[in-house]
Amino acid sequence: MHVSPTVAAISEPATLLMARRSRELRAQGRDIIDLSLGEPDHDPPAFALEAAHEALRGPWHKYPPVNGYLDLRQSIATKFERDNGLKYTADQIVVSTGAKQALINVVMSLVGPGDEVVIPAPYWVSYSEQVRLCGGTPVIVHSTLEENWKPPIARIAAAVNERTRLIMFSSPCNPSGSVLTKQELEELAEVVRRYPELYVIADEIYEHIVFDGKHESFAALPDMAERTITVNGLSKAFALTGWRLGYIGAPLWIAQAATKVQGQFTSGTNSIAQRVAKVCVEADPALLAPMRADFKRRRDLVLNELKKIEGWRCNVPQGAFYLLPDVSASIDGHTIKGSVDLSLYLLDTVGVSLVEGRSFGAEGTLRISYATSDDKLTEAMARVARGIAQLKGG
Ligand code: PLP
Numbered sequence: 001m002h003v004s005p006t007v008a009a010i011s012e013p014a015t016l017l018m019a020r021r022s023r024e025l026r027a028q029g030r031d032i033i034d035l036s037l038g039e040p041d042h043d044p045p046a047f048a049l050e051a052a053h054e055a056l057r058g059p060w061h062k063y064p065p066v067n068g069y070l071d072l073r074q075s076i077a078t079k080f081e082r083d084n085g086l087k088y089t090a091d092q093i094v095v096s097t098g099a100k101q102a103l104i105n106v107v108m109s110l111v112g113p114g115d116e117v118v119i120p121a122p123y124w125v126s127y128s129e130q131v132r133l134c135g136g137t138p139v140i141v142h143s144t145l146e147e148n149w150k151p152p153i154a155r156i157a158a159a160v161n162e163r164t165r166l167i168m169f170s171s172p173c174n175p176s177g178s179v180l181t182k183q184e185l186e187e188l189a190e191v192v193r194r195y196p197e198l199y200v201i202a203d204e205i206y207e208h209i210v211f212d213g214k215h216e217s218f219a220a221l222p223d224m225a226e227r228t229i230t231v232n233g234l235s236k237a238f239a240l241t242g243w244r245l246g247y248i249g250a251p252l253w254i255a256q257a258a259t260k261v262q263g264q265f266t267s268g269t270n271s272i273a274q275r276v277a278k279v280c281v282e283a284d285p286a287l288l289a290p291m292r293a294d295f296k297r298r299r300d301l302v303l304n305e306l307k308k309i310e311g312w313r314c315n316v317p318q319g320a321f322y323l324l325p326d327v328s329a330s331i332d333g334h335t336i337k338g339s340v341d342l343s344l345y346l347l348d349t350v351g352v353s354l355v356e357g358r359s360f361g362a363e364g365t366l367r368i369s370y371a372t373s374d375d376k377l378t379e380a381m382a383r384v385a386r387g388i389a390q391l392k393g394g
Contacts, residue, residue, distance in 0.1 A: 014359035040239040055275035064268035068095025094150040099233035099246030109257035111136035115165040121361030149176035153187035169201035175367040179318025306382030328364035350383035
């Protein structure tokens with residue numbers, strides 16, 4: 001019994017692995033606080049759920065078009081112009097089953113054996129594995145806490161060559177919460193201009209969770225619309241992770257290729273989710289302000305608790321709902337060999353689930369998702385502090 005070499009070469013997402021372990025321990029009666037999943041704890045907006053009820057009564061029960069309903073794609077194009085200053089026509093939009101599928105559609109459309117994909121680290125776990133699935137080589141460009149977990153653009157430029165097909169990044173970033181400034185994006189655009197066959201996936205799924213300053217879209221920079229695939233979706237801003245809806249805006253030929261890929265995998269995205277998506281992308285983003293305020297308060301809460309843990313260091317990220325402390329002081333190389341061991345130790349001894357940083361290209365870190373209640377966060381951080389103190393004592 002053996003799986004294909006392609007599947008053997010990729011790993012289960014570390015985020016989902018920890019969530020699975022937490023569920024298993026809970027099923028055994030353990031009291032686990034799960035800070036491993038990138039999932040907002042807020043309720044979805046009422047209007048989104050009403051749209052779902054409405055759609056159930058309507059004529060939405062048959063196969064939808066592979067790239068999404070035309071009226072939804074028109075609304076997404078309007079959203080891109082309203083929020084991001086991007087001009088896409090409806091046929092440049094592809095609606096998919098989550099941003100995750102939107103990403104793999106594009107990677108599969110552009111990357112093949114011999115191609116390299118430059119991924120600034122820390123990066124979202126699936127980027128490297130999606131590239132491997134398509135036979136490409138992920139080229140990871142590392143950064144440090146002192147650099148705010150953002151590799152300087154010159155370091156990214158040094159990793160790019162004629163074989164580089166794509167640069168993939170998220171801003172705000174999962175797992176670091178870092179936000180790229182307009183100047184950093186402009187410097188990156190300079191690099192892209194030097195290579196005519198180089199494209200950029202700008203994953204903007206956390207665009208509405210920026211605490212200070214403004215989210216900037218890479219595709220809005222001069223000449224970059226033709227070189228960029230802008231990825232977005234409902235999961236984070238609208239707390240609709242389970243509805244599985246993501247989308248891209250892209251040059252027409254890439255949108256067409258992504259549609260072709262999707263046509264062989266899943267066909268059109270769930271019809272009811274698409275009707276929900278229409279009202280979400282049409283909604284005024286101002287309604288997301290309370291959610292953003294919650295996340296900012298929780299970020300500060302956890303940052304404050306982190307100060308109490310001996311040896312752990314953290315920066316102050318500007319977006320998303322993650323913190324990525326450098327925890328290397330708790331890794332001794334014997335009992336705790338790395339961040340994987342440390343995450344398992346904390347899960348076993350104090351029942352807190354965090355994701356190890358190695359899978360994000362940042363060994364020596366743990367990712368804390370603070371998308372949960374203030375009380376749970378306070379309790380979780382007190383437990384982690386206790387666990388780390390015991391580690392020192394033992
Ligand atoms: N991109 C980033 C950076 C993410 O953090 C996530 C989810 O965690 C996704 C894409 C996938 O989102 P979706 O739930 O829409 O598949």
